[in-house]
Amino acid sequence: MTEEFLSNALYLTIVNRLIPVAGTGNAKANIAALEPLTNDRLNLLADRxxxxxxxxxxxxxxxxxxxxxxxxxxxxxxxCIRGHIMVADLEGDLQPH
Incomplete structure (x- = not known):
């Protein structure tokens, strides 16, 4: 699966939209909360x-x-975590194999 990095504002908006509907068993409400994201991951993610x-x-x-x-x-x-991931990847590449 490919990582998707969202702007901090969009990421927090989605998290806040999910708070009232996550864990309710209503995948359709979760899909509606995930509306800004339109990709093949939505159904599985909404179910989770x-x-x-x-x-x-x-x-x-x-x-x-x-x-x-x-x-x-x-x-x-x-x-906001993208830089940390890039550094971790570089450090991993520098380790002897």
Missing amino acids: LAALAPCPVTGLVTDNEIKIALGEHGDIWPS
Whole structure:
């Protein structure tokens, strides 16, 4: 899967739109919240978001669970981490094989 880096504003907007609908079992509501993203990942990602378990501490689906799902299941990240990933990739390439 190809990584997708969104502007920080768009990434946070999507996370905030998902907070009320993630974990409700309603994949259609999650697809609507993901509306700015139109690609082949949406259905799988919407299903994953619909089935999110709540945070064990708060008992609610929080932005943390949503961000983890966006990254792990959609490979969607905020652009602010792009530089860190590039450095990590370079450091990995410099390690002896």
